[in-house]
Amino acid sequence: MTDWLFSNSAGMPDWFGYLPTLLQGVNITLQITGAGLLLGLVIALSLTWVLERRIPVLAQLTEGYLLLLTGTPLLVQIFLIYYGPAQFDWIKNSWAWTYLREPMFCAILALGMNAGAYTCRLFKGALEAVPKGETLACQALGMNNWQTLSVKLRHAMRRVIPAYSNEVVLVLKGSSLASTISIMEIMGLAQRLNGQTYDTLAIFGLAGAIYLLLNGLLTLAFRRLEKRALQFQTQQ
């Protein structure tokens, strides 16, 4: 019954043999996560700016973008971006095709667009939570719109850190979906190993442990950042 646990003579669990293979994927997982977060941040900041300034047509378009990206599954978005463009010859003949046929590019684009939408919602909420008096104070001091927004932004940025750390974890978890378009990150490697050996419990268990470790480290890092950013509150 227990021979599956201790299958080699040294008595070491055989399944640690999977670890080096799985660890090869950590790099790509982190690359997708990092790039996706960066793209998401850029998108979120621009969209928040558009919504905050209430720019006529762009604000409605942004609302549509948010609805579309937060109302559909990430998997559909990834498939739409990776498989979708191949339907149109004019895309295939354009310069964009060199990027759009790359799974890595598509995964980052999809994840970034998705994260951008969710992050924009976060930022919007944080901006709305900034006390009204602060805006009024800025105006009373004779600041222009842009300066007022920058004051509000700096206030909101500090408050948004805990919620943003959740978003980071979501993006890291979402990066595992890149495996569905043939990228060999942690999940992709785990699936390949599973297909070769059917040693599911060990392989997915180890892959899960890696994800938990990464998430744990990220959460810890953000908690420290949060403490520093909100330090001014606790000092009397």
Added chain:
Amino acid sequence: MLTHLMNASLMTLGLALTSLAIGLVLAILLCGAEMSRFALLRWPANALSTVLRGLPEILVVFFIYFGSTQILFLITDQYIEFSPFWCGVTALSLLFAAYSAQTLRGALNAVDKGQRQAAQALGLPALYTFMHITLPQMWRHALPGLGNQWLVLLKDTALVSLIGVHDLMYQAKAVASRTYEPFTWYGIAALIYLVITVVSQQGLQRLRTRVTRYD
């Protein structure tokens, strides 16, 4: 083709609703265990929900689908495959429960302690107090969080297509590869998901105004 997708949408809805029902029960159990006086209950429940919240959803789905077969193989030496549908439901309801247990715990804590004490003072039995006084007030606090979790669950159902449940995503993939029109069909699938989400949001909004009508 469209009728295929419509039937598949019903499958997606069925999957989501079944997972919701089982997930809610699991969430209540998990929440109860997390708030229990006994460390022996509290610890595993906390560990389970922490682990589930830290794992990618796709990994949980695969782990349960392929893992259940492996466990059965180790026990019985026979290769038995569970139905993808029920594996999907298990995975989705566990994920739903892990997040919702937190919401429920917060909601329970948000109910004023005085309510329970007043019931105690009136000599009402503990179970009656919980069912008729704490619980109805708890839903009000829990509803926004649970509503969000439902929307997440709805989107997570797409992952179950990867283990072969014939849901919306699966059919969209099948039609897309048959017609060589991936953009059209994935786009239609996305729109159907969007419609379900928007209708849910509207429903949740109405539910919220209903439960908070005495506020």
